[in-house]
Amino acid sequence: xxxxxxxxxxxxxxxxxxVAGLSFATDMxxxxxxxxxxxxxxxxxxxxxxxxEVKNAKDVKVxxxxxxxDGTATKEAAPAKKKATSGGY
Numbered sequence: 001x002x003x004x005x006x007x008x009x010x011x012x013x014x015x016x017x018x019v020a021g022l023s024f025a026t027d028m029x030x031x032x033x034x035x036x037x038x039x040x041x042x043x044x045x046x047x048x049x050x051x052x053e054v055k056n057a058k059d060v061k062v063x064x065x066x067x068x069x070d071g072t073a074t075k076e077a078a079p080a081k082k083k084a085t086s087g088g089y
Contacts, residue, residue: 029067032060040073042066
């Protein structure tokens with residue numbers, strides 16, 4: 001009887017740790033479409049909206065390009081502007 005309880009406990013622990021690991025493994029990149037407290041909705045390059053809970057979304061606002069890694073939303077640098085070229089060589 002103790003062996004069955006021990007096996008059940010080990011299986012429950014493995015399942016719990018696996019699910020917890022997945023919740024922190026949400027690394028994604030996209031444009032912020034909504035911020036609701038610690039929940040940030042991000043539209044990725046394929047146009048799919050995903051809502052993630054973050055620990056820190058410092059200086060992030062709607063419209064920013066962000067990367068979410070390990071529960072932290074980091075604002076991406078704005079792409080460099082192209083210089084205008086004159087029609088010469």
